Amino acid sequence: MNMGDLGKMLPAEPPAGDIALELCALSKVYQLKRGMFKAPVPLKAVNDVSLRLYRGETLGLVGESGCGKSTLAKMLLGLLEPSSGNVLINGQEVDPTRRRENARHIQPIFQDPYSSLNPRKTVAQIVGLPLKLHGIGNAAEQERKVREILDLVGMPERTYGQYPNQLSGGQRQRVAIARALILRPDILICDEPTSALDVSVQAQILNLLLDLKAEFGLTYLFISHDLGVVEHLVDRVAVMNKGSIVELQSREKIFSDAQHPYTRMLLASALTPDPGRGIPELAAAA
Numbered sequence: 630m631n632m633g634d635l636g637k638m639l640p641a642e643p644p645a646g647d648i649a650l651e652l653c654a655l656s657k658v659y660q661l662k663r664g665m666f667k668a669p670v671p672l673k674a675v676n677d678v679s680l681r682l683y684r685g686e687t688l689g690l691v692g693e694s695g696c697g698k699s700t701l702a703k704m705l706l707g708l709l710e711p712s713s714g715n716v717l718i719n720g721q722e723v724d725p726t727r728r729r730e731n732a733r734h735i736q737p738i739f740q741d742p743y744s745s746l747n748p749r750k751t752v753a754q755i756v757g758l759p760l761k762l763h764g765i766g767n768a769a770e771q772e773r774k775v776r777e778i779l780d781l782v783g784m785p786e787r788t789y790g791q792y793p794n795q796l797s798g799g800q801r802q803r804v805a806i807a808r809a810l811i812l813r814p815d816i817l818i819c820d821e822p823t824s825a826l827d828v829s830v831q832a833q834i835l836n837l838l839l840d841l842k843a844e845f846g847l848t849y850l851f852i853s854h855d856l857g858v859v860e861h862l863v864d865r866v867a868v869m870n871k872g873s874i875v876e877l878q879s880r881e882k883i884f885s886d887a888q889h890p891y892t893r894m895l896l897a898s899a900l901t902p903d904p905g906r907g908i909p910e911l912a913a914a915a
């Protein structure tokens with residue numbers, strides 16, 4: 630397939646609305662060191678990616694391990710500086726030196742909630758920390774906001790004083806989601822948010838993310854290696870291979886009429902005999 634063919638695939642109909650997040654020709658080259666006397670070898674982890682996320686939509690970003698999804702996510706979050714290109718949030722360029730300002734608009738939810746939660750802080754302290762760092766409200770207001778968001782994500786009150794090691798995997802991910810939402814961002818970058826969880830818990834967390842999206846009018850970039858997981862969540866799907874977006878289509882089109890051989894390979898390699906039907910509980914709830 631050449632780039633001309635890719636161009637024909639790209640005009641997937643965006644949902645109505647303005648642009649929440651725009652990636653303009655974004656690239657990241659890592660310099661792989663090979664010892665003291667050899668020149669480093671460049672590795673193009675993300676290669677000239679341009680994408681738009683429309684306000685209120687969920688865009689799935691799928692591709693195999695190592696294709697560059699996490700590198701892309703880190704650049705969107707301002708955690709990694711692009712080698713070239715830029716990221717615009719609500720029309721403003723993301724500046725990696727202004728992480729605090731970025732955090733008000735865009736927040737991550739990562740795969741492993743255990744490693745992303747401070748083991749020495751209680752649930753309430755973890756969720757309240759962003760409010761403290763941003764100087765939002767007095768102590769009483771902060772406590773009210775923390776209780777409100779923990780209630781919304783379904784955490785029982787008795788857990789508020791507990792530590793991460795006293796929680797189940799699903800509860801830990803709920804805490805991570807509460808922490809991500811406490812500053813009321815517009816955009817969530819969900820990087821494999823359920824792949825470390827049991828299948829039944831996965832469905833609960835995915836349904837929670839759907840409910841929260843409706844409640845807060847959020848925009849999601851939902852990153853996964855598994856097309857089956859994204860099927861019930863996304864409006865459009867971007868398929869990534871070796872750092873490049875090879876196909877961008879509406880959910881319906883990807884699952885009924887995928888164009889790129891790599892997308893077809895991903896669909897065929899889904900674990901279930903009926904590709905895209907990875908999580909029955911979620912299908913039932915959708």
Ligand SMILES: Nc1ncnc2c1ncn2[C@@H]1O[C@H](COP(=O)(O)OP(=O)(O)OP(=O)(O)O)[C@@H](O)[C@H]1O
Nearest residue numbers: 659660672674692693694695696697698699700701
């Ligand atoms: N800090 C780094 N230094 C050098 N190479 C890196 C670094 N981080 C990632 N890479 C390489 O860049 C490529 C893309 O990695 P990345 O983690 O972004 O992919 P991914 O699709 O998110 O994979 P996974 O799902 O396994 O995390 C891989 O070849 C990886 O080995």
